[in-house]
Amino acid sequence: MRIRSEFPYKCKHHELVWIPMSDGIKLAARIWLPEIAEEQPVPAILEYIPYRRRDNTRARDDIMHPYFSGHGYACVRVDIRGSGDSEGILKDEYLQSELDDGTQILRWLAAQPWCDGNIGMIGISWGGFNGLQIAAMRPPELKAVITVCSTDDRYADDVHNMGGCLLGDNLSWASTMFAFNSLPPDPAMVGEKWREMWMERLHNSSLWLEKWLHHQRRDDYWRHGSICEDWSAIQCPVMAVSGWADGYSNAVFRLLTGLQVPRLGLVGPWSHKYPHEGIPGPAIGFLQEALRWWDHWLKERNTGIMDEPMLRAWIQKYVPPNTYYEWRPGRWIGEPTWPSPNVQEQALTLSYPGTLESPQVEVEEMSMTIESPLSTGLFAGKWCSYAAAPDQPHDQREEDGGALVFDSQPLEKPLEILGSPWLDLELSSDQPVAMIAVRLSDVAPDDKATRVTYGLLNLTHREGSENPKMLEPSRFYRVQVKLNDIGYSFPSCHRLRVSISTSYWPLAWPAPRPVRLTIRTGTSSLGLPVRPPLDETDQHIDFADPEGAQPLVKKTLRWTRHSWRVIRDLGTGQTTLEVINDDGTVHIPDADIDMQRSAEEWYSYQGDDFNTLRGETVWNRGFCRGDWNVRTVTRTVLSSDADSFHIHAELDAYESEQRVYSTNWNTSIKRDLM
16 A cells, blocks of 8 residues: 555644533544644544544554545544443444434534535444445435445345344354443543443443344344335435455445435455455555545535446456455456346256256256255355455365255356346255255366355245245245355356355354255256456456555554364364454554454354354453553353254453453343244
8 A cells, every 4th residue: 555644735633522412422533634624614524433443443544534634624533422432332233322423423513613514424334334324314414425345234134144044243243342342441531430431331231142133033123224225215425335255245236226316336356344455455546536436525526436337346257265365366347337238147057966057958857955064164254254364265165065066067268247146946945944055166177166156045034034934844945045246257167166055154053953955956047147248348447556644553562363273073073163363462652552352253063963053252352551451351152952042141341450340141032933
């Protein structure tokens, strides 16, 4: 990344500004102001998230917000109520109180003498969510949104569920926020009341995992904050951004399809990161693109941004399977509209004993069965890659032994797809509750198999997730499994492979009991969204190199450690996936604080016993400055039997190594066709 130290405008940095709410609560903000704003008001850009602006996101904030400010914007980074240095309690994601606070922030900003009343919201993940959600409330001050790595549908396409299946990331994410919610504010910001605020958070820290598991089907809890419930509610322009390795790329395509306002979509090869820091590369000059967007919608300048194609996407080329990529080869393409008339459906029929045939080939109807071992999924990687640990899918041959596999003939010429593949299946189950996992892989001439995309479906949700219906054992049903959207180029001489399994642990929590599915070949098919290369238009799609403001200077006090290990004890039958995500300890001179953060996760089972499934997470977080030394340890265990999910959780807080708070939770929640 190119570092910019000079900008058109000099700016002033305000470490702490209090924004008052109507109920007396004050929210903590960091603000960067162009000096000209004192005499000539400027537009404002708001990022509103719970991840601690003082320390945890400081490095990311220092690259982006001074960059925008140096180009004539007031940039405001606010801690959500109950997080960082803000007062109050954070009780859950995207509550109406959070969104109401957001509209009050917008009104406060517009009333400041340095703001001209035109405000944009930007955010990645949580901040991308609430930017859309607040836009749907139509506050007049909000003129445009950039939403990165977010979703329009909190049930169908978020960290909690996928295709009606419970995601392993639901536990991982709940544990992340369990740790965040246990942390104190900074005494340097809030003064002597820091301990009182900390104790209030600890005493009121609820178990979000329990709350989420009480909503196993699509109900009003998930409809709240899902802007897909009413696309017309959003009346301001939206730029939607994600990456193929991220968990939220599908939302970009739905937003382009559903919204009725000026909109742009951008999808690169990236994981859950802003594109100017994108991994896998290539990272792009995203801040320059964002600046073009802001200048157009907040300053009414013709930057040409709306002359770009509605969708710009990276078509990935083949790489051998690996769990981490610095770079994914490919090329940019552009589509003036989405859905695109350039994308045509192409079908391949599933054929016995395991091939994919063109519709012109006559295929006999046969039955094939599969009951996958619980080990199928250990090499799946994470639902949402964060590019820190080696968290992308490994060679799919490791998984295909536990799946039904259908291969095409070697391709005579390259085949490119853009959009969502799907699998139409005629199947039956020997159990009333079952799931199915479908993978599409690129098989090279040396037989290495790289996963291209995948999809999950809880078969009780085959007609929707509002009112799931049990299966009638041995009865055949026709179902469709939607795979994640993808842009990909299969090379000539490579084969397409469809793999079907009855479990995908621990990416998804398995069905209550072992399941055997019967698939009818001949009447089941793979659908592909085929897009031919359009060189005349695609070759003009390009981006500047990434650049940003001066990054935060940090001193490493303890090194990071990241690993994924599959541990199999052939004597006991115990199998464990161990995930270490230890960010070490760093000193942040600008805040004069030491910060430590580490997470460890274990996902295990015993033999083929579905009652032994278990996920455990442990987080250690801490801060130190002089004689102020605090840390918290949070532990969560999720297990299940055929009837219920079981949660055990622990929270311990320490000040100067003396434990000052401790509490435990033990609860069980009935499974609801999940």
